[in-house]
Amino acid sequence: MKRKRRRLYTVLIGMATLGVAAALVLTALRDEVVFFYSPTELTERPPPPDMRLRIGGLVEEDSVRRADDGVTTNFRVTDLTTAVSVSFTGVLPDLFREGQGVVVEGSLAAGGLFVASGVLAKHDETYMPPEVAEALKKSGKWQGNQ
Amino acid sequence: MIAEIGHFALVLALAVALAQATVPMIGAARGDARWIALARPAAVAQWACIAIAFLALTHAYVTSDFSVLNVANNSHSAKPLLYKISGVWGNHEGSLLLWVLILATFGGAVAVFGVNLPPSLRARVLSVQAMIAIGFLTFTLFTSNPFTRLSPAPADGNGLNPLLQDPGLAFHPPFLYLGYVGFSIAFAFAIAALIEGRVDAAWARWVRPWTLAAWSFLTVGIALGSWWAYYELGWGGWWFWDPVENASFMPWLAGTALLHSSIVCEKRDALKSWTILLAIVTFGFSLLGTFLVRSGVLTSVHAFATDPERGIFILGFLVVVVGGSLVLFAVRAPKLKGGGLFAPISREGSLVLNNLLFTTAAATVLLGTLYPLFVDALGGGKVSVGPPYFNTVFVPLITPLLILAGITPLLAWKRADLAGVLGRLKLAAAVAGAVVLWTIYRYWGGPGLAALGTGLAGWLAAAVVVEWATRVRLFRVPLGESVRRAIHLPRAAYGMSLAHFGVAVLVAGVTASSAWKAENLQVMRPGESVMVGGYDFAFHGVRSVPGPNYSAERGHFIVTEDGRPVAELWPEKRFYPVQRQPTTEAAIHTTWLADLYVVVGDADGKGGWSTRIYHNPLVPWIWVGAIIMAFGGAVSLTDRRHRVGAPTRRRAAARAMAGAAGG
Numbered sequence: 001m002k003r004k005r006r007r008l009y010t011v012l013i014g015m016a017t018l019g020v021a022a023a024l025v026l027t028a029l030r031d032e033v034v035f036f037y038s039p040t041e042l043t044e045r046p047p048p049p050d051m052r053l054r055i056g057g058l059v060e061e062d063s064v065r066r067a068d069d070g071v072t073t074n075f076r077v078t079d080l081t082t083a084v085s086v087s088f089t090g091v092l093p094d095l096f097r098e099g100q101g102v103v104v105e106g107s108l109a110a111g112g113l114f115v116a117s118g119v120l121a122k123h124d125e126t127y128m129p130p131e132v133a134e135a136l137k138k139s140g141k142w143q144g145n146q
Numbered sequence: 147m148i149a150e151i152g153h154f155a156l157v158l159a160l161a162v163a164l165a166q167a168t169v170p171m172i173g174a175a176r177g178d179a180r181w182i183a184l185a186r187p188a189a190v191a192q193w194a195c196i197a198i199a200f201l202a203l204t205h206a207y208v209t210s211d212f213s214v215l216n217v218a219n220n221s222h223s224a225k226p227l228l229y230k231i232s233g234v235w236g237n238h239e240g241s242l243l244l245w246v247l248i249l250a251t252f253g254g255a256v257a258v259f260g261v262n263l264p265p266s267l268r269a270r271v272l273s274v275q276a277m278i279a280i281g282f283l284t285f286t287l288f289t290s291n292p293f294t295r296l297s298p299a300p301a302d303g304n305g306l307n308p309l310l311q312d313p314g315l316a317f318h319p320p321f322l323y324l325g326y327v328g329f330s331i332a333f334a335f336a337i338a339a340l341i342e343g344r345v346d347a348a349w350a351r352w353v354r355p356w357t358l359a360a361w362s363f364l365t366v367g368i369a370l371g372s373w374w375a376y377y378e379l380g381w382g383g384w385w386f387w388d389p390v391e392n393a394s395f396m397p398w399l400a401g402t403a404l405l406h407s408s409i410v411c412e413k414r415d416a417l418k419s420w421t422i423l424l425a426i427v428t429f430g431f432s433l434l435g436t437f438l439v440r441s442g443v444l445t446s447v448h449a450f451a452t453d454p455e456r457g458i459f460i461l462g463f464l465v466v467v468v469g470g471s472l473v474l475f476a477v478r479a480p481k482l483k484g485g486g487l488f489a490p491i492s493r494e495g496s497l498v499l500n501n502l503l504f505t506t507a508a509a510t511v512l513l514g515t516l517y518p519l520f521v522d523a524l525g526g527g528k529v530s531v532g533p534p535y536f537n538t539v540f541v542p543l544i545t546p547l548l549i550l551a552g553i554t555p556l557l558a559w560k561r562a563d564l565a566g567v568l569g570r571l572k573l574a575a576a577v578a579g580a581v582v583l584w585t586i587y588r589y590w591g592g593p594g595l596a597a598l599g600t601g602l603a604g605w606l607a608a609a610v611v612v613e614w615a616t617r618v619r620l621f622r623v624p625l626g627e628s629v630r631r632a633i634h635l636p637r638a639a640y641g642m643s644l645a646h647f648g649v650a651v652l653v654a655g656v657t658a659s660s661a662w663k664a665e666n667l668q669v670m671r672p673g674e675s676v677m678v679g680g681y682d683f684a685f686h687g688v689r690s691v692p693g694p695n696y697s698a699e700r701g702h703f704i705v706t707e708d709g710r711p712v713a714e715l716w717p718e719k720r721f722y723p724v725q726r727q728p729t730t731e732a733a734i735h736t737t738w739l740a741d742l743y744v745v746v747g748d749a750d751g752k753g754g755w756s757t758r759i760y761h762n763p764l765v766p767w768i769w770v771g772a773i774i775m776a777f778g779g780a781v782s783l784t785d786r787r788h789r790v791g792a793p794t795r796r797r798a799a800a801r802a803m804a805g806a807a808g809g
Binding site: 006009010013014017018020021024025027028029031032033034035036054066069070071089090091094095105131134 | 668669
C-alpha cells in the first residue's frame with residue numbers, strides 16, 4: 001500500500017512537471033515561432049506589421065547601398081521574381097555579397113520596407129540555407145545545387 | 147601509396163569489427179571462453195587499423211598530397227602546418243574518420259583497462275561497440291571515403307574555409323567527439339546489461355567513470371565551441387540556440403541526467419531501468435546531433451559542407467540503433483529486478499526530481515530544434531524557432547534545478563531531514579538574498595531576470611561551501627580535526643563540489659553577459675574616440691599587414707579608463723585570396739570581470755571605418771565555469787572508487803548493502 005502510494009506521488013510529480021513544461025512549450029511555440037516568407041509571398045499576402053518573420057533569397061545584384069550614417073545598409077532580397085527592400089543597421093556577416101543566398105530576420109514596416117534585426121549568410125561556399133532554396137524553388141528559378 | 151595503405155587499413159578495420167561484433171557475442175551466449183577471448187585483441191586491432199588510416203590521411207595533408215581528392219578539396223600548400231593537421235577533420239570525410247578513431251579508442255580503452263570486468267560482460271560491451279563501428283565504417287567507406295584519388299592531381303588545393311583556419315578547429319572537434327562518442331560506452335554497457343538481464347551496483351560503478359569522462363569532455367567541447375564562435379564570428383554573442391549548438395547540448399543534458407541517476411543506481415541499487423534508458427537516449431542524442439550537423443536539414447549559422455543524401459544514411463542508422471535498443475529495452479527491462487523503496491524526501495528522491503527536470507529540459511530543446519521540421523513535413527510552411535522560445539522554456543526549468551543542486555548534496559540517503567538541511571542552508575539563502583538585493587539596487591530598471599540569475603548563482607556557490615563545511619564539521623570540531631577530515635574526504639565529493647561551483651560561476655557569467663551587455667555601433671575616423679561601458683576607446687586608424695596566406699586590414703585602438711591606459715587592441719579584417727573570402731578577427735581584452743571586444747568593419751570611403759565595440763560583463767566566467775565543471779569531473783575520476791574496473795561484483799554488492807544499512 002505504502003509502496004503504491006509512493007509510486008503514485010512520483011507519477012503525480014512527474015505528470016505535474018511535464019504538464020508545466022508542455023504548457024510552457026505550447027505558449028512559447030505560439031508566441032515565439034518565426035514564420036518564413038519568400039519575397040513573392042511577402043508582397044502577395046503581407047503579414048501584419050511588426051510581426052517577426054524571416055525572408056530569404058538572393059541579394060539582388062547592384063542593390064547594396066550604404067546609408068549616410070555609415071552603419072545602415074540597404075539592399076534588396078529577391079527570389080528572381082519579386083524583390084523586397086531591406087534595411088539593416090549593424091555589421092553584415094563576412095560572406096554577405098551580392099548574388100549570394102541570405103536569410104534575413106525582422107519585420108515589415110510601413111511602405112513595404114523590411115527592417116532587419118539580423119542577417120544570416122552562409123559560412124562557406126557550398127552551403128545554401130534551406131529557406132533560400134525553398135524560396136527559389138517556389139518562384140521556379142531553382143537550378144539544382146547552385 | 148600511403149593513401150592506399152590508409153584505405154586498406156580502414157577496410158581491414160571493418161573486417162575486424164565484423165568479427166568483434168559477432169564472435170564474442172555468440173561466445174558469451176554459449177559460455178565459450180575462447181570465443182569470448184577474441185573481444186579484447188579484436189578491439190585493440192580495430193583501434194590500430196583505424197589509427198593507421200588516420201595517420202595516413204594526416205600524412206597526405208601534411209605533405210600536401212593533392213592526388214587525394216579530400217586533400218585537394220580542403221587544403222592548400224601555403225597553409226600553416228597547424229591548419230594542415232587540424233584541416234584533417236575540418237571536412238566531412240576527415241571528421242568522420244576522427245569520429246571512428248575516437249570510437250575505436252574508447253573500445254580499445256575498455257579492452258585494455260577493463261581488467262576486472264567479468265569476461266562475458268566485457269565481451270558483450272566490446273561487441274556492441276563494434277556494431278556501432280560497423281555502421282560508421284560502412285558509412286565512411288561507401289559514401290565518404292577520405293582516400294579517393296584524383297587524377298590528374300591539381301597543382302594546388304582549394305584551401306580550407308578561412309573561418310576554420312583558427313586554433314579553435316584544432317581543439318573543439320576532438321573534445322566534442324570525445325564527449326559524443328564517449329557516451330557510446332555507457333550505451334554499450336546498457337545494451338550488454340539488457341542482454342545479460344542483470345544490472346546491479348557493480349555495473350553502475352563500472353559505467354560511471356566512462357560516463358564521467360565523456361561528460362567532462364563534452365563540457366569542454368561545448369565550451370570551446372562557444373568560445374570559438376564568440377571570438378570568430380565577431381557578433382559578441384556566445385550562444386545562439388542554433389540547431390548545431392542544440393545538437394551538442396541535448397546529449398549534454400541527457401548525459402548529466404545519466405551521471406546523476408547512475409549514482410542512485412550505484413548507491414541504492416535502484417532506478418535501474420531508468421538509468422539504462424537514459425544511457426540509450428543519451429547516445430541516441432549523440433547520433434541525432436551527428437545527423438543534424440551533417441545533413442543540413444536545418445538552417446544554422448555553424449553549418450559547414452552539408453549533404454542531405456549522406457544525412458539519410460545517418461538517419462537510417464539512428465533509427466536502427468535507437469529503435470533496436472528500445473525494442474530490446476521493452477522486452478528485457480521488465481525482467482530487471484526493481485530497486486529499494488523511495489522516500490520522497492531523500493537524496494535519491496531529490497535526484498529523481500533532478501532527472502525529471504534534466505530530461506524535460508532535453509525534451510523541450512529537442513522539440514524546439516525539430517519543430518521546424520515537423521511543421522514543414524505537415525505542410526505548415528517554413529518556420530524557425532529562435533532564442534525567445536528557448537529562453538521562455540528553459541529558465542523556468544533550470545531555476546528549480548539550481549535550487550535543488552544546493553540542497554541535494556546535504557540530504558541523506560533513504561530518509562532525510564529536510565527541515566534540518568534547510569536550517570543549515572540559512573547562510574546560503576542569506577547570501578542569495580543579499581546578492582538579489584544588491585543586483586536590484588545596483589542595476590535598478592534592468593532586466594528582472596538578472597536578479598534571479600545572480601541570486602541563484604550566489605545560492606549555489608554558498609550552498610557548495612556550506613556542504614563542504616558540514617562534511618568537515620568546520621567550527622564544530624577543532625580546526626586540526628577539520629583539516630584532517632578535509633584531507634580524507636573522497637575525491638568524488640570534491641569533484642561534485644567543484645562541478646556545482648562551476649555551474650554557479652557559469653550561471654553568473656550567463657546572467658551578467660545577457661543582462662548588462664553594452665554595444666556600440668558607429669563610424670569612426672582616426673583620432674575619434676567613444677565611451678562604452680565606462681571605458682574610452684580611441685581609434686588610431688587602420689593599416690595593411692600581410693599574413694602567411696591572407697592579407698589583413700588591422701585597426702588600432704587604445705583603451706583607457708579615467709585616463710589610465712587599459713589595453714591596446716588590434717582587430718583585423720582578413721582577406722584570403724585562395725577562397726576569395728573575408729573574415730573578421732575581433733580583438734578582445736579581458737579584465738576577467740568583463741571583455742572589451744572590438745571589431746573593425748568596412749571603410750566608408752570618406753576616411754572613416756564602421757566599428758563595433760562591446761562591453762561584455764562576466765563573459766569569461768562562462769568558460770571558466772565550464773572548465774571548473776569539467777575539472778570537477780576529472781577530479782572525481784581520480785577517486786579510488788572510480789578507478790576503471792576496480793570494483794568486483796561481490797565487494798560492490800557488500801558496499802551497497804552496508805551503505806543502505808548505514809545511510
